[in-house]
Amino acid sequence: MVKLAEWMGKGIFRKHGIPTPVGVVVRSAEEAEAATRTGRVPLPCVVKAQVLAGGRGKGGAVQFANTPAEAALATRSILALEFKGEKVREVLLEQKVSILREFYLSFALDRSLRMPILMASAQGGVEVESVPEEAILRIPIHPFVGLAGYERRQVIRLFGLSGPAAKSLDDLLDRAWGVFQSEDAELVEINPLGLVGSGVIALDAKVVIEDDAAFRHPEYSEVRDDRTPLEEIAREKGIAFVQLDGNIGVIANGAGLTMATLDVLAEFGGRPGVFLDLGGTDDPGKVTEAFLLMAKAMPRAVFLNIFGGVTRCDTVATGLVEAMKQVPASERFPLVARIRGNNEAEGVAILKSAGVTSLSDLKESVQATVRAAEVPVEAPRGTVA
Amino acid sequence: MSVLVDADTRVVVQGITGHQGTVHTRQMKLFGTRVVAGTTPGKGGTEVEGVPVYDSVREAVGATGANASCIFVPAPFARDAYLEAVDAGIRTSVIVTEHIPFHDMLSMYHYGLSRGSRIIGPNCPGIASPGKAKVGIIPNVVFRPGRVGVISRSGTLTYEIVSGIKEHGLGQSTCVGLGGDPVIGTSFVDALPWFEKDSDTDVIVLVGEIGGTAEEDAAQAIRSQVTKPVVAYVAGRSAPPGKRMGHAGAIIARGKGTAESKVAALRAAGATVATFPYEIPELVATQLKALEHR
Numbered sequence: 001m002v003k004l005a006e007w008m009g010k011g012i013f014r015k016h017g018i019p020t021p022v023g024v025v026v027r028s029a030e031e032a033e034a035a036t037r038t039g040r041v042p043l044p045c046v047v048k049a050q051v052l053a054g055g056r057g058k059g060g061a062v063q064f065a066n067t068p069a070e071a072a073l074a075t076r077s078i079l080a081l082e083f084k085g086e087k088v089r090e091v092l093l094e095q096k097v098s099i100l101r102e103f104y105l106s107f108a109l110d111r112s113l114r115m116p117i118l119m120a121s122a123q124g125g126v127e128v129e130s131v132p133e134e135a136i137l138r139i140p141i142h143p144f145v146g147l148a149g150y151e152r153r154q155v156i157r158l159f160g161l162s163g164p165a166a167k168s169l170d171d172l173l174d175r176a177w178g179v180f181q182s183e184d185a186e187l188v189e190i191n192p193l194g195l196v197g198s199g200v201i202a203l204d205a206k207v208v209i210e211d212d213a214a215f216r217h218p219e220y221s222e223v224r225d226d227r228t229p230l231e232e233i234a235r236e237k238g239i240a241f242v243q244l245d246g247n248i249g250v251i252a253n254g255a256g257l258t259m260a261t262l263d264v265l266a267e268f269g270g271r272p273g274v275f276l277d278l279g280g281t282d283d284p285g286k287v288t289e290a291f292l293l294m295a296k297a298m299p300r301a302v303f304l305n306i307f308g309g310v311t312r313c314d315t316v317a318t319g320l321v322e323a324m325k326q327v328p329a330s331e332r333f334p335l336v337a338r339i340r341g342n343n344e345a346e347g348v349a350i351l352k353s354a355g356v357t358s359l360s361d362l363k364e365s366v367q368a369t370v371r372a373a374e375v376p377v378e379a380p381r382g383t384v385a
Numbered sequence: 386m387s388v389l390v391d392a393d394t395r396v397v398v399q400g401i402t403g404h405q406g407t408v409h410t411r412q413m414k415l416f417g418t419r420v421v422a423g424t425t426p427g428k429g430g431t432e433v434e435g436v437p438v439y440d441s442v443r444e445a446v447g448a449t450g451a452n453a454s455c456i457f458v459p460a461p462f463a464r465d466a467y468l469e470a471v472d473a474g475i476r477t478s479v480i481v482t483e484h485i486p487f488h489d490m491l492s493m494y495h496y497g498l499s500r501g502s503r504i505i506g507p508n509c510p511g512i513a514s515p516g517k518a519k520v521g522i523i524p525n526v527v528f529r530p531g532r533v534g535v536i537s538r539s540g541t542l543t544y545e546i547v548s549g550i551k552e553h554g555l556g557q558s559t560c561v562g563l564g565g566d567p568v569i570g571t572s573f574v575d576a577l578p579w580f581e582k583d584s585d586t587d588v589i590v591l592v593g594e595i596g597g598t599a600e601e602d603a604a605q606a607i608r609s610q611v612t613k614p615v616v617a618y619v620a621g622r623s624a625p626p627g628k629r630m631g632h633a634g635a636i637i638a639r640g641k642g643t644a645e646s647k648v649a650a651l652r653a654a655g656a657t658v659a660t661f662p663y664e665i666p667e668l669v670a671t672q673l674k675a676l677e678h679r
Binding site: 109111112114115116142143144181184186210211212213215216252253254255256257259260262263264265266267272279280282306307308309310340341342344361362363 | 404405460461483484485486487488490491492494495496510522523524526527537538539540541542543544545548565567568572592594595597598599602618620621622623660661662663
């Protein structure tokens with residue numbers, strides 16, 4: 001998923017005609033000073049760290065400024081922050097508005113209903129998890145019909161708005177639904193949605209774009225994410241790679257088998273340090289790259305658990321044998337292999353010729369892996385099975 | 386009887402000239418499936434694995450009487466491929482393709498629903514009934530005809546479990562992999578009643594995983610609609626809490642979606658829940674024995 005920072009989300013909102021406070025994103029104190037001095041951002045203004053984590057108000061990541069000098073100072077101090085592990089690279093300066101009321105609004109997917117769902121609450125500006133269930137209005141939206149007028153009126157009634165404010169909310173709801181659909185979003189959240197004067201305005205923006213729709217949205221390809229460097233390399237190669245804090249590496253194919261393998265490993269006292277889901281592949285080169293990546297994570301032992309459907313066992317074996325030739329001596333690890341499914345006999349034979357035995361029992365394989373990881377690190381690292 | 390596919394199933398493979406389409410056409414035929422046609426726009430008039438290729442699904446259906454489709458076309462074109470199948474009168478489509486945007490799936494699902502067409506998948510291994518037909522990519526070697534019905538959200542884990550059932554000397558009636566995407570055409574709730582009605586199925590194996598509320602919904606369906614014994618497994622008990630979806634996603638579920646919640650719901654509905662995948666065959670065997678003594 002591509003989580004967009006607030007300023008990018010608000011950019012999308014403006015493109016779709018959703019009102020937001022006048023604002024400018026800056027990357028230095030000098031830019032902040034200039035933006036406020038020239039009136040591009042009217043004073044007084046709010047200075048907000050552009051990080052993805054919530055709870056910015058309490059952590060010093062949101063400050064206020066009355067003069068260009070104060071704006072520069074606030075920007076400098078926020079840029080020096082590391083907020084919940086995330087380095088602040090951008091700061092949003094926004095005109096301060098006087099808020100009469102705050103509401104909550106979001107569009108997301110309801111997997112059980114297989115429909116988008118609109119959620120609204122008259123209690124905005126707080127974490128929505130803390131809002132009681134009965135205070136949240138949920139409206140499933142049929143994708144062929146969209147958000148109907150009577151459904152928008154339910155939200156208007158919930159918020160207790162009338163006159164121009166009601167009309168402005170009616171319009172905003174329609175536009176926000178448009179953002180959810182046309183931007184291929186998995187989440188569009190406005191919290192808080194503010195009543196300012198006689199209209200509603202998006203005071204925050206949380207927009208998450210679906211990864212699988214990336215081919216329709218090249219404009220989001222540069223959005224940074226919170227991955228480790230190895231995770232980033234894996235992503236580029238189309239390998240699902242997640243680093244944890246244990247010492248055993250697991251290479252499997254398919255999310256379900258990967259999770260089940262981790263479950264069994266945990267049961268027998270193993271601590272997974274990296275797991276890597278090969279997915280479906282018919283390219284031995286991808287398997288080789290996966291192994292080389294695994295070696296970089298320096299696991300104490302690796303368990304390869306493959307059941308070939310789309311993936312053929314001989315493809316995996318060929319890729320693995322090639323990787324064994326390429327892994328530098330300093331990065332070698334003990335390996336336990338279990339490959340089954342399509343072309344199993346061919347795969348097992350290829351592994352055997354390289355000195356690796358493929359085990360068939362899951363429990364035994366996991367126990368062998370846990371034992372291998374317990375061998376003191378000073379001992380020579382080689383391939384075992 | 387079997388579920389959704391049988392010896393009369395006539396399959397058209399959409400995207401048959403691609404690598405996966407070709408490989409799995411051969412495997413489906415080896416399984417005994419009647420693969421009667423393939424489609425790839427622009428490749429009409431050729432043959433793949435002895436199967437005639439047509440430019441459109443409508444032509445394929447007209448010439449061969451195909452009544453089910455297996456879709457291998459790349460994600461950006463999958464929506465179009467499915468709509469084409471529905472409009473050509475296909476009533477069951479297995480979509481193997483992964484990475485289809487869920488917004489596309491929403492319109493595919495609701496369009497199919499309005500036309501009486503059923504999607505299995507996407508991002509799924511498909512459906513197979515040993516001795517009858519297979520539509521999808523589950524390896525042929527894991528099957529053996531028998532009395533165990535399998536419904537799973539996973540791909541490779543399904544193979545692992547189905548294979549374990551065979552190695553235990555048991556066999557399967559029908560096995561269906563529903564796919565792991567956020568929006569799937571057929572859920573546990575849809576599939577459970579089919580297996581309940583299926584005279585070839587004695588015990589149902591349900592393979593779930595963490596995330597979403599599909600297993601909690603399934604538990605509800607087991608309680609109200611299923612009398613046959615259910616053996617369940619939920620993968621991901623030890624998985625670290627992943628990168629969480631936004632707040633809104635979290636509140637849809639409200640405390641559901643964890644392995645604990647799913648296991649508890651399934652147990653409360655009367656299912657036997659395995660802690661590890663390799664325990665399933667023994668638990669199934671126990672249930673089958675209990676049925677014999679009834």
